[in-house]
Amino acid sequence: VVMEALGKTSANGLTTQYTCMRLDRNPDTGVAELVLSRGDKLNAMITEFWEEVGPIMQAIDDDERIRVVVLWAEGRLFTAGLDLKAAGFLSAGRSDEKSVAVENLEFYRLVKRWQANLRKIQKCKNTVI
Numbered sequence: 001v002v003m004e005a006l007g008k009t010s011a012n013g014l015t016t017q018y019t020c021m022r023l024d025r026n027p028d029t030g031v032a033e034l035v036l037s038r039g040d041k042l043n044a045m046i047t048e049f050w051e052e053v054g055p056i057m058q059a060i061d062d063d064e065r066i067r068v069v070v071l072w073a074e075g076r077l078f079t080a081g082l083d084l085k086a087a088g089f090l091s092a093g094r095s096d097e098k099s100v101a102v103e104n105l106e107f108y109r110l111v112k113r114w115q116a117n118l119r120k121i122q123k124c125k126n127t128v129i
Contacts, residue, residue, distance in 0.1 A: 007052075019048035023056060030067035032060050032126075039075020044083035054117025061124050069128045071121070 007018035016023045017037070024033040034056065036043040060066055073079060090107070098106075121128055 018052045018056065020046065020052055021049070021056065023060070025063070025066060027065035030065060031070060032063070032066045032068070033070045033072065034060070036071075036073035036075075036079060039073065041083070042077055042080035043073045043075060044080045044086070046083045046086040050114040050117055054120045057117075057120035057124055060126065061120070066126055069124060069126050071128055 007016040007023070009016045014025050014027075020036065020038050020043075022033075022035045022037045024035065026032070036049075038044065038046075060069055
């Protein structure tokens with residue numbers, strides 16, 4: 001349910017396109033393919049990637065039909081890593097409305113949430129290749 005809320009699901013219900021990824025599921029074989037789909041941008045990780053990956057992996061984990069997840073990427077490389085241009089807000093100047101402590105706490109919480117989302121790949125009950 002969460003998975004479909006984030007992305008656009010095909011008519012057959014087996015492919016869901018997200019901002020940064022595509023999930024193709026084959027319940028007959030038990031294989032799901034999670035594809036980084038921003039090959040034109042070297043699959044650089046933007047905010048949406050970090051927010052999508054956790055719920056998608058949780059939905060895969062919850063799908064009893066899936067036994068194996070193949071993680072791959074479109075384009076000439078798997079990923080260029082963090083998209084520095086899109087992540088410019090992380091190093092933006094200090095706000096006059098918030099104290100340094102509040103800004104640091106918000107940044108800490110954001111990083112922890114992103115780490116928890118990415119860790120869902122590692123913690124997936126299914127084999128991830």
